[in-house]
Amino acid sequence: MVVPACALLVAGLAFAVDHVWKPWPEPLPLILVVWTGAVLVAACLAAARLRAGRWPSRVLNVVLALVVLGSALAATNAFFGFYPTSRAVLDVLANSRVDLDDAAPPASSVLEVPAGGKLADVWVKPADLPEKGTVSEAEIPGGFTARPAWIYLPPAYAATPRPRLPVVVLLAGQPGSPRDWYDAGRLTDNLDAFARGHDGLAPVVVVADQLGTATANPLCLDSRLGRAETYLARDVPAWIERRLTVDERREAWTVAGLSQGGTCALQLAVRAPEVYGNFIDLSGQREPSLGTRAETVKAAFDGDEAAFARVNPLDVLARERFPRTAGVIVAGSGDSTYRQADAEVFQACRDAGMDVRWRELPGGHDWNVWRPGLYDSLPWLAERTGLSR
Structure with missing residues (x-):
């Protein structure tokens, strides 16, 4: 039930962004929609299993969800080419501006x-x-x-x-x-x-x-x-x-x-x-x-x-x-x-x-x-x- 529910939610969200809110003229890229769904599924599964199993299993589920999130961010960045290097990511935290x-x-x-x-x-x-x-x-x-x-x-x-x-x-x-x-x-x-x-x-x-x-x-x-x-x-x-x-x-x-x-x-x-x-x-x-x-x-x-x-x-x-x-x-x-x-x-x-x-x-x-x-x-x-x- 988790996967169909997440798929339906993400599809609704994409429709709302592309056809109701319309903050930009282009539709959401498919890769962004797919990875959003993957992250949502991973988060829901990890949350559902926090009450069951032993602590090692719970920690593993959280780690796996974070891995999916990291993969989604990496894939999205590769698609848009926003941060070309790891240094570019770290530079966001730096403040080298001069008055x-x-x-x-x-x-x-x-x-x-x-x-x-x-x-x-x-x-x-x-x-x-x-x-x-x-x-x-x-x-x-x-x-x-x-x-x-x-x-x-x-x-x-x-x-x-x-x-x-x-x-x-x-x-x-x-x-x-x-x-x-x-x-x-x-x-x-x-x-x-x-x-x-x-x-x-x-x-x-x-x-x-x-x-x-x-x-x-x-x-x-x-x-x-x-x-x-x-x-x-x-x-x-x-x-x-x-x-x-x-x-x-x-x-x-x-x-x-x-x-x-x-x-x-x-x-x-x-x-x-x-x-x-x-x-x-x-x-x-x-x-x-x-x-x-x-x-x-x-x-x-x-x-x-x-x-x-x-x-x-x-x-x-x-x-x-x-x-x-x-x-x-x-x-x-x-x-x-x-x-x-x-x-x-x-x-x-x-x-x-x-x-x-x-x-x-x-x-x-x-x-x-x-x-x-x-x-x-x-x-x-x-x-x-x-x-x-």
């Missing part, structure tokens, strides 16, 4: 780059430059209730005179948080490695919050669901320029994200091209979505299809051209949900005059694609933003 006032005091002098030149042409690595960058948290105020942003400053930010560095506004997926790019994305390790190969130079990376909460989805739009677009297109850039020493040219600004954050990156590339000259769309959706287009339009625009079409990126790309915008679109070869959508987005960007590149990597809709998708794009980005000759 932003300490990491980014006002610059006493700024390294100037001649008009039309590149930072890499005038940069000379100081002998006392730190080997690693810093990570800080900061509240970015605006008309959207966002969680604190996570900010990476490369070693070059500590130099005097300080260079004006390019900016990457980076977005996580949904469900998710800005911290995901540091835990699962290993952002600090990879950006420090990039900096070591470029005499301490790397972009300033601000992982902003486009969601508000882990399961919310305001669609990166200004709508009934919030003013997420204005926050990311106006409030966040204004704060960065006011608080940090950065290159303010649009060519030096990139917006990037994964999954829902990738969709958001594309949206900002076409809705705020005067701010973001570059974008990286990692496994993004075809369009902002809460499930179906009808559900999305109803929730965000009270059923007004024309209002949605005015801001939907594929509709914008069909009626406008963007010859000064460049981007990279990354898809997982095994991503049955979004790989075809990403191909459609790529073609629409090309047709609109963008300088776009297509990258297809082994993997599905997971961090095994998103990590290399971002970091393998850094040489391209460095050339565009002046970090390499």
